[in-house]
Amino acid sequence: MAKNGADILIDALLAEGVEYVFGLPGGSVIALYDALYDVPLKTILARHEQGAGHMADGYARATGKVGVCLATSGPGATNLVTAIATAYMDSAPIVAITGQVKTNLIGNDAFQEADITGITRPVTKHNYLVKDVRDLGRVVREAFHIARTGRPGPVLIDLPADVTAAALEGDVNTKLDLPGYKTFGGKGHIGQVKKMARAINAAERPVLYVGGGVIISKASEKIRELAAKANIPVTTTLMGLGVFPETQDLSLGMLGMHGTVYANYAVTNSDLLIAIGARFDDRITGRIDGFAPEAKIIHVDIDPTSIGKNVAVDVPVVGDAGMVLEQLIPLVEAKEHSEWLERVAEWKSQYPLSYQSDGDLVKPQAVVEKIDELTGGRAIIVTDVGQCQMWAAQYYRYNEPRTFLSSGGLGTMGFGLPAAIGAQFGRPDRDVFVVAGDGSLQMNIQELSTAVVNHLPVKIALLNNGYLGMVRQWQEMFYERRYSHTYLADGNPDFVKVAEAYGARGILVEKNDQVENAIKEAMKVNDGPVLIDFRTAAEENVFPMVPVGQAIDRMISGMA
Amino acid sequence: MQKHIISTLVANRPGVLARVAGLFSARGFNIDSLAVGETEQPDLSRMTIVVAGDESILEQVRKQLQKLVDVVKIQDFSNVRHVERDLVMIRVQTPPGRRSEVIELVDIFRAKVVDVGRNELIVELAGAEEKIEAFVDVVGPYGIQEMVRTGRIALARAKAEL
Known part of the structure; x- marks a missing residue:
């Protein structure tokens, strides 16, 4: 029997090992949804396409597999754009499938038509408009291949309704045809690796600065091995949290704008900075000429465009982080670096992360610390964006890769809940916590439905301070406390009631001494989502903080 | 600012021109001239792009071009006898x-x-x-x-x- 486009697509998804498709139907994909009605793919109905996109992303980040989302043409497709851009900035592998109007209507301003390949060109690794059903098998295979190899990223397939319906006589062609595609995913140039080893062996004050690339490359163990062998302290980016256990002495935690004082001091005073799978983002470097001013810089990255983009690099190495580390470690001499580690230890004891308790007030940092304690550092923490994100990064001690999921590059508010849903589907064995703010939670709060319907025990720790907190903090510090349009509390709903209205559990916490019990209570629930509305100190700030445009050792600390 | 002649071999497919041009426009570069045509291999086209710009930014553009899935090869003729x-x-x-x-x-x-x-x-x-x-x-x-x-x-x- 001849197969039509929908059959070919579904066969291809199954062949790629896809378990879940997160999406929302619409006119141009009715036939596709009809075909999905009775196949062994689990199709998850999101309540907004952006939610579907973040679910695919959260699934991908939690599992390392490719996440798949599906939307109809026009507004369905444009609603995916933020989620696609989010995945693109953080190198998350997703395949987004969009319906399109029939090929003979393309370009005619047809109902629900949008040029989605044009719109997503700058925020996808690659995209396709499939105009002939004979290309479909190959395109789906290429899309997954491109999404997951090299530096991963989102790939979009735009599928006109008549191509979905078209019958294909003969065999489906699934042969990759990518003469121009380069992954750069191999070993490093051996000469460069040797240079790297020489620099490490000669260094007296080295620091490892590692990012999300290490997680993608599954190279966390090798970072640990290298750090242990040569006694090199390790700092991670936001995306790199979990690469190195923060409970170890060599851990410096996160660096940058809201990094630890000791990480920033260590980088500033280092004589060798070994960057692996990180990209010298402006939130990391602060003022460029004050960033690691005394250090030689080594940069290992799979993406040649990341190297030398923001800072001049002394030893560039293009390749897969894990493979380069494997080449490197035997060439690195065991070292003590005791003098350097003593200085680092001194900074650590002198400038620990800290906040002040204040009577009954619920401190957001204390909430995150309590979650850490009660989950034994084993939960998957998914964050929204802003203050909640930074507190989640600072006060939970991450031990494993893929346990901190956050929109780092794009900084997408509304990422948390849907990404946590995707993560919980991918990792049913783990506690999944969303650390959200009242601003960002409301950007995709409709996905509570998705969590309820699918009995997902996602825990939402809502750090409810009644403000767009990070912007308010900047207004307080740099705009003379003129809180222009950042106050939310007068319009906020009763979140406990909202949760209950969706069929979820809701718990209100107004006092410090209720925090522990509320989290324990939430952790007992395993058949649906729980929202804990922590009414936190309204004007709490994230510290330390490097003001924009300053060197990273110029931190403002909150403690008098 | 030095003019660069960038020669790229690309897949002969719809949308490739927009991808290539997009890398320049996203950085505010004006393309002085652009010539596109089929090559001896009908599935490949050659684009010859003349652009003036700061060397460090062009270095980034060249790397970005290289990264495009549809770009097979790229050469800058600035320091090449041609x-x-x-x-x-x-x-x-x-x-x-x-x-x-x-x-x-x-x-x-x-x-x-x-x-x-x-x-x-x-x-x-x-x-x-x-x-x-x-x-x-x-x-x-x-x-x-x-x-x-x-x-x-x-x-x-x-x-x-x-």
């Missing part, structure tokens, strides 16, 4: 009695008359940038009604055998 050509067609006014003067200039420049009207000629000229500019300069006074250029194309010279 041959370059640009083809121009110019509609020149030839008022009665002055046609032969224009034809004289055409001969000097080894250009070619490809169309003749009562009061105009279309002249075709191929060559490097300076030659074309010089020709435009000398026929200018007669009145240039229209002009079209292909944009520069270039190929690397054979490697010298030692």
Whole structure:
């Protein structure tokens, strides 16, 4: 029997090992949804396409597999754009499938038509408009291949309704045809690796600065091995949290704008900075000429465009982080670096992360610390964006890769809940916590439905301070406390009631001494989502903080 | 700012031009000229792009180009011995009695008359940038009604055998 486009697509998804498709139907994909009605793919109905996109992303980040989302043409497709851009900035592998109007209507301003390949060109690794059903098998295979190899990223397939319906006589062609595609995913140039080893062996004050690339490359163990062998302290980016256990002495935690004082001091005073799978983002470097001013810089990255983009690099190495580390470690001499580690230890004891308790007030940092304690550092923490994100990064001690999921590059508010849903589907064995703010939670709060319907025990720790907190903090510090349009509390709903209205559990916490019990209570629930509305100190700030445009050792600390 | 001639071999597919052009426009670069055509392999096209820009930003653009799935190969001819050509067609006014003067200039420049009207000629000229500019300069006074250029194309010279 001849197969039509929908059959070919579904066969291809199954062949790629896809378990879940997160999406929302619409006119141009009715036939596709009809075909999905009775196949062994689990199709998850999101309540907004952006939610579907973040679910695919959260699934991908939690599992390392490719996440798949599906939307109809026009507004369905444009609603995916933020989620696609989010995945693109953080190198998350997703395949987004969009319906399109029939090929003979393309370009005619047809109902629900949008040029989605044009719109997503700058925020996808690659995209396709499939105009002939004979290309479909190959395109789906290429899309997954491109999404997951090299530096991963989102790939979009735009599928006109008549191509979905078209019958294909003969065999489906699934042969990759990518003469121009380069992954750069191999070993490093051996000469460069040797240079790297020489620099490490000669260094007296080295620091490892590692990012999300290490997680993608599954190279966390090798970072640990290298750090242990040569006694090199390790700092991670936001995306790199979990690469190195923060409970170890060599851990410096996160660096940058809201990094630890000791990480920033260590980088500033280092004589060798070994960057692996990180990209010298402006939130990391602060003022460029004050960033690691005394250090030689080594940069290992799979993406040649990341190297030398923001800072001049002394030893560039293009390749897969894990493979380069494997080449490197035997060439690195065991070292003590005791003098350097003593200085680092001194900074650590002198400038620990800290906040002040204040009577009954619920401190957001204390909430995150309590979650850490009660989950034994084993939960998957998914964050929204802003203050909640930074507190989640600072006060939970991450031990494993893929346990901190956050929109780092794009900084997408509304990422948390849907990404946590995707993560919980991918990792049913783990506690999944969303650390959200009242601003960002409301950007995709409709996905509570998705969590309820699918009995997902996602825990939402809502750090409810009644403000767009990070912007308010900047207004307080740099705009003379003129809180222009950042106050939310007068319009906020009763979140406990909202949760209950969706069929979820809701718990209100107004006092410090209720925090522990509320989290324990939430952790007992395993058949649906729980929202804990922590009414936190309204004007709490994230510290330390490097003001924009300053060197990273110029931190403002909150403690008098 | 130095002008760069960037030659790229790309998949001959819809949308490739927009991807390539997008990398320049996203960084606010103006493309001075762009020539696209099929190559000896029909599934590949060659794009020759002339662009002026800061070296460090162009370095980033070259790497980004390399990263595009549809780009097979890329070469910057700035520091490579190469041959370059640009083809121009110019509609020149030839008022009665002055046609032969224009034809004289055409001969000097080894250009070619490809169309003749009562009061105009279309002249075709191929060559490097300076030659074309010089020709435009000398026929200018007669009145240039229209002009079209292909944009520069270039190929690397054979490697010298030692």
